[in-house]
Amino acid sequence: MLLIDCPWCGPRDECEFSYGGEAHIKRPENPDKLSDAEWADYLFMRTNPKGRFPERWVHTHGCNRWFNAVRDTVTHDISATYGMGEDGPEGRS
Amino acid sequence: MDNGYMRQGPLDYIPISAELEADQGGNDATVVLEDRGFRGQIVLQGKASDAEFFDAVSDITGLRPSKETNVVTGGPGFPRLLWLGPEEWLLVTEDEESGRIMLGLTNSFKGRHVQVVDNSDAYAIVGVRGASARDILAKGCTLDLHERVFRSGSSTRTLLGQVQVILHQVTDDPDYEIHVHRSFAEFLWEWLVDAGQEYGLKTVRP
Amino acid sequence: MKRQRYRMPDGGRIDRSQPLHFTFNDRSYQGYVGDTLASALLANGVAIIGRSFKYHRPRGVFSAGAEEPNALVQLEQGSHTQPNLRATQIELYSGLKAESINCWPSVDFDLWSLIGLFGRIFPAGFYYKTFMTPNLLWPIYERIIRQAAGLGRAPSDPDPDRYENINTHCDILIIGGGPSGLSAALKAGQSGARVILADEQNEFGGALLGSDDEVDGGPALDWVEKTVGELEEMAEVRLLPRTTIFGYYNHNFLTAVERVTDHLGVSDDPLPRQRSWRIRARQVILASGAIERPMVFENNDRPGVMLASAASTYANRYGVCFAKRVVVFTNNDEAYRTALIFKKFGIHVSLVDVRPEFNGDWPRKATAAGVEIIFNSAVTGTRGRRKVKGVNISAFGMDGNLGETRHLSCDLLAVSGGWNPTVHLYSQSGGTLTYDKQRMCLIPEKAGQAVNVVGAAKGTFELERCLKEGAREGARVAKNLDFVGSGSVRSKSKTVLENEQPLQPKWLIPSRKHPEGGPSHFVDLQTDVTVADIALAAREGYDSVEHLKRYTTLGMGTDQGKTANINGISILSGIRGEELPSVGHTTFRPPYTPVTFGALAGRQVGQFLDPLRRTPIHHWHTRAGAVFENVGQWKRPWYYPVLDEDMNDAVVRECRSARKSIGILDASTLGKIEIKGPDAADFLNLIYVNSWNNLEVGRCRYGLMLGEDGMVMDDGVTSRMAEDRFFMTTTTGGAARVYSWLEEWLQTEWPEMEVYLTSVTENWATITLVGPNSRKLLGELTDDINLDLKSFPFMTWREGKVAGVPARVFRVSFTGDLSFEINIPARYAISVWTACMTAGEKYAITPFGTEAMHVLRAEKGYIVVGQETDGTVTPGDLGMERMLSKKKDFIGRRSLARVETLRSDRKQLVGLDTEDPSTVIPIGSQIVATTKKRPPMDMIGYVTSSYYSPNLKRSVALALVKSGRNRHGERVYLPMENGTISALICNPVFFDPEGERLNG
């Protein structure tokens, strides 16, 4: 059970949060200009690294805010949490 | 129009035994569960940067929305203003006051980007007070309820017994108020009664 | 009733003034308060507790704690029964009933033990080799194996006991209440930090409970009592005896089980039987102690062979001495302690030490006490059929060769192979272990989390150093958390002996017949894994620790090999000719000791398994005799049977009334969201496939919502309340999902949009009036809403009072008939509903449930998201492509232009007209164009909705069929188990296709 440091509420149990997948994936400005393959890349393809991974969480049963977290997918260490639109410790990967 | 007989509270159908009803205070119990009845519950949403929004709320309710997270402005009396999120507060008023305050807020915010919604009937309010209250809540809530962390004047949304609630510690006794969505109210009440069994919990309706 | 033959007249931590009666294998015995089942059985001279897993060899008590591999029992009977409990950890209570497991017909005469006589039919990998072919025989094999091999019986009745769970937080969690844990707790507690001290035993003291050590110049147990007393006074210290920390998870989250009333026996106490703790600790101090390592020699499994520390504990702590002659066998100093304790009770003790003769305090003291010490020698085997009667001893030199054998008679063989730190939780937490060549054991190396190890768990075995280490770490950890308090001076132990002799790394003792160790050299007593099994596994190539474990079942018993694993891997490393560190160790996994399912489930059982939601009108439905249906967590009226109606009768009546006169439905479960802000309409344009800019205030519109993959995710009616304000409704099941979905887009993708969302689902009750008379009825209940067709047309909404209550009334329809959705604040729901029922009496108003609602909407071909859709259905598939706006972007739009979503052979929504109109096709049935004699057949689609329509007097079915829209009129088949249903593909709108009834 993870302990996640909500940027607003502080450390809370994982059960209060919902997962939102990889962070910093911007919806394309003009989807019509994209090929099927490019659109599929936006829709489905994720980096899925072994190690540090910027991802999105929402404090569903708390302040209801979305935020980003850098979590190590091997150790589950969360090295940083930061608000939407903010740059993480490693910039926007 | 507000005829009392026309209203049904979310916990009206919960059996509260006569013996317990007679024991109105329940003062000898280590923990008392109480249906706190109808209240005005108004959702306020506005931008943290919108000073006029803060001023207007303050003018009408006498309470300034907190920018500090997870705290209550006002209380233990009414009205109270609970921080729910960085742009969201819950104004809790006495039931009779809610219409007037709602009207005042709505009028004041005409043409502004502020959300004011009367959500009074969305939540039941359950009181849990007494020495064992903390232990009962801890059975179904992962918050750290220790007085060094969560004290009177603290409030937050959280999960209790798998149900989303707004938990507010009203006084140091401790006395907690749980705002629970109306549809879950009976489930949560029964859950609390069961959780309190080992502490000799008593149920009270004012 | 037998007398406690082996109980000493005094001493120990039992209360002789409180005798307890219990039965074991149907015989009555007596023990005392303070006993465990194991100590009480030993006091009564019960040597054989059970039979071994594979060979059914007699086994007795081997340890005095959680590591017990042998003495497993079935506790209590009927619904209270529990299998495989360790007798060494069961606190004795009055009336306790226990029996042996894995023996038939009885533990003293076990027929399966004949297996042992017929030699080795269960070699390593036995299951894989023996029973693989032929497959058909497997059921027979399985039955035989299950009877022969196995442990206790699971109860078959529901568990009558109560279990609780509780979440807690602390600054410092201290695991283990022995000398180092208590010292740490004292310092940490004095600092003012929030401390939890948990120990699996019924009292604190750990190893001191079974020893005769001294602390601060007095008995160690006096120090324990004083320390516990001080801790009890500290407001922020929580003491949890009888509590096993069994799991160590991420972010210092630990789970524990507290045995609250287990020691009181079967009772109907309001207190729970067990309580599971979920602990979030900022820092953990692990003081979990160590487990003694056994020696491996021939027939080392006989009852009467016991760990030396356990033998001391039974004597010192429980006042049990079940031997007249004791042999102690050791490779280290520790066993001298045991020898001295037995000597103190006047028992004849011989001590066999594999080490060469040395001059140290221990041998000097032992010799002085009259212990016969035999250096340079080993126990090579035991004698006795049902219990140890004697041992064989040989000289055992450094070369590993055995000398002359001599025989020593004894009735207790106490063995000591040194200590293994209890590193299970450390390893679970992600910490790495290293092999300490000095102390010859695995010790913590690098922590993976905020955990600090003290005492024997770290390889610090001397009492004085444990006290020191505990106090130092307790203070340091607290200080690092900014807790600095003042405390008393540190306690000291003077029981340090000088000239200690290091342990000699010999654990496997050869026998003359088996110089490398053989099939009676037991390594894992619980799973009957022997040295021969390990050798065989290695020969067959299973020589990595993980393979070895699975091939031989080493360490796979309920004890997880607490006394077996280290010997197992050290024997494997010997076979591989490598050092132990390079062989590695298997992963330690939770739970540390077995946990009941009851404790794991905690409160989440029965009515509290999953939350249940009730609508504001629920109790009216209950009184009306409604039968409820679970819709997600909601309880919704399914149908309302009258008198002796069955479901079919009730649904038919409800459907007819709703079309003929008036029906009333509780639709309060619909999701409702208030959407406010200058960008609200633009936001809806992105969320829905259709356009919202031109929707006038006072009007409603049906909207379809897609995922970014273009698949339908929700639908519902959204109404414009003001220029900048909309009221969205969602499906019942989609309410929470849609609200989160909208918030996610607003917060993550379009934060610049000025829109606020508020979920108001629970604030409003929704009462739907359906049918030609609904306008008339509503007219009687309101005087400020003009209901005539022109003033209140279809897809508009009005505000006013209904039955005296402020309401929002929407003219929408989910049945195709004239219909009004009345929204009122939830507190008035029953009043307004009752007013409708009373006023509607003359129209024979009929409450209808979800089943009738489904029939009515299916007659009209209206879809239900989640029934007609399953996350793979596009608007086009549903025939709704006309709704798609071409003037704007919306979520999912680009995906609708993908090659895959444009395919012409996608499954499309159609109706099915069954050949026999009375046939109702089961929902989910597969559709084929041509039938074959037997499956597989080419499936072209499946049925999504199917009902009998009383209004049409025929069945109606909706289906998704490949290229369905071009196949209207084609015949298809639905092969069923008992014959094939034939149907024509048709338009999905069965009832009133012209839509004439909408206006009543």
Ligand SMILES: [Zn+2]
């Ligand atoms: Zn938060």
